[in-house]
Amino acid sequence: MPSVKPIEYDEASPAVRAVYDDIMQTRKIKWINNFWKVLANDAVTLRRTWESAKEIMAPGALDVLTKEMIYLAVSVTNGCEYCTASHTAAARKAGMSDAMLGELMAVVGMANETNRLSNGYRVPVDPAFEPKF
Amino acid sequence: MPSVKPIEYDEASPAVRAVYDDIMQTRKIKWINNFWKVLANDAVTLRRTWESAKEIMAPGALDVLTKEMIYLAVSVTNGCEYCTASHTAAARKAGMSDAMLGELMAVVGMANETNRLSNGYRVPVDPAFEPKF
Amino acid sequence: MPSVKPIEYDEASPAVRAVYDDIMQTRKIKWINNFWKVLANDAVTLRRTWESAKEIMAPGALDVLTKEMIYLAVSVTNGCEYCTASHTAAARKAGMSDAMLGELMAVVGMANETNRLSNGYRVPVDPAFEPKF
Amino acid sequence: MPSVKPIEYDEASPAVRAVYDDIMQTRKIKWINNFWKVLANDAVTLRRTWESAKEIMAPGALDVLTKEMIYLAVSVTNGCEYCTASHTAAARKAGMSDAMLGELMAVVGMANETNRLSNGYRVPVDPAFEPKF
Amino acid sequence: MPSVKPIEYDEASPAVRAVYDDIMQTRKIKWINNFWKVLANDAVTLRRTWESAKEIMAPGALDVLTKEMIYLAVSVTNGCEYCTASHTAAARKAGMSDAMLGELMAVVGMANETNRLSNGYRVPVDPAFEPKF
Amino acid sequence: MPSVKPIEYDEASPAVRAVYDDIMQTRKIKWINNFWKVLANDAVTLRRTWESAKEIMAPGALDVLTKEMIYLAVSVTNGCEYCTASHTAAARKAGMSDAMLGELMAVVGMANETNRLSNGYRVPVDPAFEPKF
Numbered sequence: 001m002p003s004v005k006p007i008e009y010d011e012a013s014p015a016v017r018a019v020y021d022d023i024m025q026t027r028k029i030k031w032i033n034n035f036w037k038v039l040a041n042d043a044v045t046l047r048r049t050w051e052s053a054k055e056i057m058a059p060g061a062l063d064v065l066t067k068e069m070i071y072l073a074v075s076v077t078n079g080c081e082y083c084t085a086s087h088t089a090a091a092r093k094a095g096m097s098d099a100m101l102g103e104l105m106a107v108v109g110m111a112n113e114t115n116r117l118s119n120g121y122r123v124p125v126d127p128a129f130e131p132k133f
Numbered sequence: 134m135p136s137v138k139p140i141e142y143d144e145a146s147p148a149v150r151a152v153y154d155d156i157m158q159t160r161k162i163k164w165i166n167n168f169w170k171v172l173a174n175d176a177v178t179l180r181r182t183w184e185s186a187k188e189i190m191a192p193g194a195l196d197v198l199t200k201e202m203i204y205l206a207v208s209v210t211n212g213c214e215y216c217t218a219s220h221t222a223a224a225r226k227a228g229m230s231d232a233m234l235g236e237l238m239a240v241v242g243m244a245n246e247t248n249r250l251s252n253g254y255r256v257p258v259d260p261a262f263e264p265k266f
Numbered sequence: 267m268p269s270v271k272p273i274e275y276d277e278a279s280p281a282v283r284a285v286y287d288d289i290m291q292t293r294k295i296k297w298i299n300n301f302w303k304v305l306a307n308d309a310v311t312l313r314r315t316w317e318s319a320k321e322i323m324a325p326g327a328l329d330v331l332t333k334e335m336i337y338l339a340v341s342v343t344n345g346c347e348y349c350t351a352s353h354t355a356a357a358r359k360a361g362m363s364d365a366m367l368g369e370l371m372a373v374v375g376m377a378n379e380t381n382r383l384s385n386g387y388r389v390p391v392d393p394a395f396e397p398k399f
Numbered sequence: 400m401p402s403v404k405p406i407e408y409d410e411a412s413p414a415v416r417a418v419y420d421d422i423m424q425t426r427k428i429k430w431i432n433n434f435w436k437v438l439a440n441d442a443v444t445l446r447r448t449w450e451s452a453k454e455i456m457a458p459g460a461l462d463v464l465t466k467e468m469i470y471l472a473v474s475v476t477n478g479c480e481y482c483t484a485s486h487t488a489a490a491r492k493a494g495m496s497d498a499m500l501g502e503l504m505a506v507v508g509m510a511n512e513t514n515r516l517s518n519g520y521r522v523p524v525d526p527a528f529e530p531k532f
Numbered sequence: 533m534p535s536v537k538p539i540e541y542d543e544a545s546p547a548v549r550a551v552y553d554d555i556m557q558t559r560k561i562k563w564i565n566n567f568w569k570v571l572a573n574d575a576v577t578l579r580r581t582w583e584s585a586k587e588i589m590a591p592g593a594l595d596v597l598t599k600e601m602i603y604l605a606v607s608v609t610n611g612c613e614y615c616t617a618s619h620t621a622a623a624r625k626a627g628m629s630d631a632m633l634g635e636l637m638a639v640v641g642m643a644n645e646t647n648r649l650s651n652g653y654r655v656p657v658d659p660a661f662e663p664k665f
Numbered sequence: 666m667p668s669v670k671p672i673e674y675d676e677a678s679p680a681v682r683a684v685y686d687d688i689m690q691t692r693k694i695k696w697i698n699n700f701w702k703v704l705a706n707d708a709v710t711l712r713r714t715w716e717s718a719k720e721i722m723a724p725g726a727l728d729v730l731t732k733e734m735i736y737l738a739v740s741v742t743n744g745c746e747y748c749t750a751s752h753t754a755a756a757r758k759a760g761m762s763d764a765m766l767g768e769l770m771a772v773v774g775m776a777n778e779t780n781r782l783s784n785g786y787r788v789p790v791d792p793a794f795e796p797k798f
Contacts, residue, residue, distance in 0.1 A: 003254045003354050004364070005532040031261070035247070038254045042368030048451060049247070049375075055447060056239045061232035066199055067240050070206045074244035076785035077210045079345050079611050082251040082258055083244065084785060088535050089262040098536070099194035102574030105785050106189045107200050109581075111207035111216065113778035114168070114182070118215040120741035120749060120770050121136045121171045125215055128164070129222040133404040136753050137763070138665040175767030181584060182774075188580060209386035212478050212744050217386060221402050231403070235441030238386050242448075246379040253342035253350060253371050266537040269520045269620050270630070271798040297527070301513070304520045308634030314720060315513070315641075318713060322505045327498035332465055333506050339469045340510035343476045345611050348517040348524055349510065355528040365460035372455045373466050377473035377482065380434070380448070384481040387402045387437045391481055394430070395488040399670040475652035478744050483652060487668050497669070501707030504652050508714075512645035519608035519616060519637050535786045563793070567779070570786045581779070588771045593764035598731055599772050602738045606776035609742045614783040614790055615776065621794040631726035638721045639732050643739035643748065646700070646714070650747040653668045653703045657747055660696070661754040 006037035016040045019050050026054060033086065065094040073108045139170035149173045152183050159187060166219065198227040206241045272303035282306045285316050292320060299352065331360040339374045405436035415439045418449050425453060432485065464493040472507045538569035548572045551582050558586060565618065597626040605640045671702035681705045684715050691719060698751065730759040738773045 009020055009032065019040075020032050039046045057067055068091035075083035088101070096104070117123075142153055142165065152173075153165050172179045190200055201224035208216035221234070229237070250256075275286055275298065285306075286298050305312045323333055334357035341349035354367070362370070383389075408419055408431065418439075419431050438445045456466055467490040474482035487500070495503075516522075541552055541564065551572075552564050571578045589599055600623035607615035620633070628636070649655075674685055674697065684705075685697050704711045722732055733756035740748035753766070761769070782788075 001529045002256055003350075003367070003530055005530075033259045033261070034256045035251060038256050039250065041364065042372070044454070045250075045368060045372045045375075048372075048454060049250070052243060052447060052451065053247075055443070056236075056243050060236050061230060062202075062236045062240075066202070067236070069195075069199070070203060070237060070240045071244045072785075073203045073206050074210050074241055075248055076781050077207050078245065078248045079780075079784045080248035080251055081784070081787065082256045083248050084535075084787060085258045085262045087244075088264075097194060098573065101535070102577060103189075103193050103195045103200070104203060105782060106574070106577045106580075107195075107203045108207055108785060109577075109778040109782050110185060110189050111204045111220075112211065112781045113774040114186075115208055115211045115213035115216050115744075116741050116777045117172065117178075117182070117770060117774050118168060119213055119744045119746070120737075120773060122746065122749060123135055123167045123171050123215045125218045126166045128166070129218045130400045131221075131402055131404075134662045136663055136749075136766070138663075174763065175771070177587070178767060178771045178774075181587060181771075185580060185584065188576070205386075209382050212381075212385045214385070214388065217388060218402075231440065234402070235444060238383060239441070239444045239447075241386060242379040242383050242444075245382045246375040248345075249342050249378045250371060250375050252345045252347070253338075253374060255347065255350060263533045264535055264537075267795045268522055269616075269633070269796055271796075299525045299527070300522045301517055304522050305516065307630065308638070310720070311516075311634060311638045311641075314717060315516070318509060318717065319513075321709070321713060322502075322509050326502050327496060328468075328502045328506075332468070333502070335461075335465070336469060336472045336503060336506045337510045339472050340476050340507055341514055343473050344511065344514045346514035346518055348522045349514050351524045351528045353510075354530075363460060369455075369459050369461045369466070370469060373461075373469045374473055376451060376455050377470045377486075378477065380452075381474055381477045381479035381482050383438065383444075383448070384434060384479055389401055389433045389437050389481045391484045392432045394432070395484045396666045397487075397668055397670075471652075475648050478647075478651045480651070480654065483654060483668075497706065500668070501710060504649060505707070505710045507652060508645040508649050508710075511648045512641040514611075515608050515644045516637060516641050518611045518613070519604075519640060521613065521616060534788055565791045565793070566788045567783060570788050571782065577782075581782070584775060585779075588768075588775050592768050593762060594734075594768045594772075598734065599768070601727075601731065602735060602769060602772045603776045605735045605738045606742050606773055607780055609739050610777065610780045612780035612783055614788045615780050617790045617794045619776075620796075629726060635721075635725050635727045635732070636735060639727075639735045640739055642717060642721050643736045643752075644743065646718075647740055647743045647745035647748050649704065649710075649714070650700055651745055655667055655699045655703050655747045657750045658698045660698070661750045663753075 002034070002038050004038055004041040006034055007040040008037065012040060013043065015043045016046060019043075019046050022054075023050060035082065035086065065091065065096060068094045069096060069100070069104050073104060076105070076108050077112060135167070135171050137171055137174040139167055140173040141170065145173060146176065148176045149179060152176075152179055155187075156183060168215065168219065198224065198229060201227045202229060202233070202237050206237060209238070209241050210245060268300070268304050270304055270307040272300055273306040274303065278306060279309065281309045282312060285309075285312050288320075289316060301348065301352065331357065331362060334360045335362060335366070335370050339370060342371070342374050343378060401433070401437050403437055403440040405433055406439040407436065411439060412442065414442045415445060418442075418445050421453075422449060434481065434485065464490065464495060467493045468495060468499070468503050472503060475504070475507050476511060534566070534570050536570055536573040538566055539572040540569065544572060545575065547575045548578060551575075551578050554586075555582060567614065567618065597623065597628060600626045601628060601632070601636050605636060608637070608640050609644060667699070667703050669703055669706040671699055672705040673702065677705060678708065680708045681711060684708075684711050687719075688715060700747065700751065730756065730761060733759045734761060734765070734769050738769060738776075741770070741773050742777060 338353040
C-alpha cells in the first residue's frame with residue numbers, strides 16, 4: 001500500500017492536471033501510471049521530476065530503446081520492483097525483444113558479479129584506463 | 134593495495150597463461166589488466182569468469198557498445214571505481230562519444246532517483262505493466 | 267512469510283517478555299510490532315538491538331523527528347519495505363507533515379542521483395572539503 | 400582521476416558560466432567545486448541538476464540543516480566518498496555540531512543494520528503501519 | 533508476477549531439459565524451482581549460470597553449509613527476497629540451525645552498520661591491514 | 666582523510682581508554698585500529714559498538730572464522746574498502762587460506778549476480794521455500 005493516496009485526474013489540482021496532460025500527450029497514451037499519481041501529492045516534485053524525465057529520456061546521442069535499457073539495468077541492480085516492472089514494459093514498447101532482454105539481464109548479472117570481485121580484491125585501476133586530457 | 138599479488142604473464146602457470154593468451158587474442162591487445170592478474174590467484178575463477186565474459190559480451194541481439202554501456206551503468210550504480218574506470222574506457226573504445234557518456238550518466242542518475250521515489254512511497258505496480266502470457 | 271515464527275507475548279520467555287515490556291513502556295504503546303516478534307527467536311539479538319535502538323533514538327543533540335527522518339531516508343535508499351513503512355509511521359507520529367515527507371523524499375531522490383553522478387565521473391574531493399585538525 | 404576534464408570558469412562557455420555565476424551568488428561563495436566543473440562537460444545536465452538542487456535544498460517545510468543531514472545520511476549509505484566529504488562540510492556550515500554528526504552516524508548505522516534484519520527475516524509489514532486514506 | 537513465462541519441464545526444449553535433468557540429479561531432488569524455470573527463457577544464460585553454480589557451490593576449501601551461509605548473507609544485504617527465501621531453505625537443508633541463523637543475521641546486521649560508520653567517517657585503512665607480498 | 670580526528674590512546678578520556686584497553690585485551694593485541702580511533706570522537710557510540718562487536722563476533726553456534734567470512738562477504742558486497750581490508754586481515758588471522766578466500770569471493774560474486782537475475786525477472790518465491798511453523 002502506498003504511503004500517500006494516489007491522486008486521480010478528476011480530483012487533481014490544475015497544476016497537477018497540467019502535468020498529467022503533458023505526460024499523456026508526450027507519450028501518446030490515455031492513462032497515468034501510479035508513480036505520477038503518488039508523486040502528485042507533492043506538486044513541485046511532480047513537475048520537476050516529469051520535466052527532468054522528459055528532457056533526459058528524449059532521443060539524443062542515445063536512442064530511446066538504449067536509454068530504457070540503461071534505466072532497466074539500474075532498476076534491476078537497485079532491486080526496485082516498481083521500476084523494474086515499468087521499465088521492462090517501456091523497453092519492450094521501445095522495441096526490446098526477448099533475446100535483448102535476456103542479454104541485458106546477463107550483462108547486468110555479470111557486472112554485479114565482477115563489481116564485487118574488483119572491490120573484494122581491491123584491484124587498482126590500470127594507468128591505461130585513465131583518460132588523457 | 135590489492136588483497137592478493139597480481140600474477141604477471143612470466144610467472145603464471147600454464148593454465149593461467151592460456152587464459153591470458155585467449156584474452157589478448159580475443160580483444161586484439163598485448164597486455165592484461167589488473168582484474169585478471171588478481172583473479173589469476175584462483176585459476177578456476179579466472180577461467181570461469183573469462184569464459185562467461187567472452188560469452189556474455191560478444192555481439193548478439195545487443196551490440197558491443199550497448200552492452201558496455203549497460204555494464205558501465207551498473208558499475209556506476211554500485212560505486213565500483215575499478216569497473217567504472219575500465220568500462221568507461223571499454224565503452225569509449227566501442228564508440229561511446231562524450232555526448233553519449235553524458236546522456237548515459239543522466240539516465241543512470243535519474244533512474245537512481247526515481248528508484249528511491251518509487252520504493253520510498255511504496256508505489257504499487259500498475260496492472261498494465263504486468264506481462265501477458 | 268517470515269523466516270521464523272513471530273513470538274507473541276503470551277508464549278514468550280521471561281527474557282523476551284522483559285524486552286517487550288520495556289518497549290511498550292518506553293514507547294507508551296500497548297502492542298509489539300512484527301520486527302521485535304521475529305527477532306525474539308534470538309533473545310540475545312532482541313535485547314541488544316532494543317537497547318541500541320533505545321539509546322540511539324532518544325532525543326539528544328538531534329530531536330526524535332530528525333532522527334526518524336534520517337532513519338527513513340536510509341531505509342528508502344536501501345529499499346527496505348518494512349522499515350520504510352514502519353519509519354514513515356514513526357516519523358509521522360513524531361510530527362512529520364505531508365509537506366515534510368515530500369521534501370524528505372525529494373532530498374533522498376536527489377542525493378541518490380548525485381551520488382551516482384559523482385561516482386560515475388570519479389569526481390575528486392576538493393581540498394576545501396577536507397576537515398582541518 | 401575524473402572521467403572527463405573539469406572545466407574552469409575561464410574556459411567555460413557562456414551557458415556554463417551562467418550556471419557557475421548562479422551557484423556562487425546563491426551560495427554566497429567565490430569558487431566552484433569539482434562536481435559542477437566535471438558536470439559542465441554536459442551543459443544540459445549541469446543546468447538541470449543545479450536548478451533541481453537549488454529548488455530541493457532551499458528552506459521549506461524542512462530547514463537547510465535537516466536537508467543537508469538527510470543528504471549526508473543517503474551519501475554515507477551509498478558509500479559515495481565525494482558526496483560524504485562535500486555534504487559533511489555543507490552540513491557543518493549549516494550548523495551541524497560534532498555531537499550532531501555523531502548521532503547522525505549512529506542512526507545511519509543502526510538503520511542499515513535493522514534494514515537487513517527486517518529483510519533477512521522477511522518481516523511482514525504490520526497493518527498498524529499502513530496509512531489510512 | 534515474473535517478467536517472462538516460467539518454462540515447465542514438459543514444454544522445455546531438449547537443451548533446457550538437459551539442464552533441468554542435471555539440476556535434479558546433482559541436487560537429488562525431483563522438481564525445478566522458479567529461478568531456473570524463468571531463466572530457461574534464455575537457454576544460454578540458463579546453462580552458463582547452472583554450470584557456474586555447480587562449480588562454485590560444490591564442497592572445496594569451504595564446505596557447502598559455509599557457502600550457503602555466505603550466499604544468504606549477500607542476498608540479505610542486497611534485499612533480494614527470492615534469494616533470501618531460497619538460500620535460507622538451502623542453508624537449513626545443509627545443516628544451519630536456528631541458532632546459526634540467528635548469529636548469521638547478527639553478523640550481517642553489524643557488518644552493514646560498521647560498513648557505513650567506516651565509509652561515513654572516511655576511515656583510512658591501517659597499514660597493518662595491508663597484505664605483505 | 667577522515668571526517669574527524671582519530672584519537673590516540675595518550676590523548677583519550679578515561680571512558681575511551683577503558684574501551685581501548687578492553688579491545689586490546691580481548692583481541693590480545695597491542696594497538697588500536699583507525700576505526701575505533703575515529704569512533705572515539707563519540708564515546709557513547711564507541712562503547713556501544715565495541716560491546717556489540719564483542720558479543721556478536723564471539724564464538725557461538727558459528728565459529729570465529731565463519732563469522733569473519735560472513736562479515737567480509739557483506740563488506741565486499743557493500744563496497745566498503747576499510748571493512749574489506751580489515752576483515753580480510755581478520756579472516757586470515759582466524760585461519761582463512763588463499764583457497765578459502767578464492768571460494769568466498771566466487772560465492773559472493775555469484776550471489777550478487779543471481780540476486781539481480783531474480784529481482785530483474787521478478788521471480789516469485791516457490792511455496793516449497795516457505796518455512797513450516
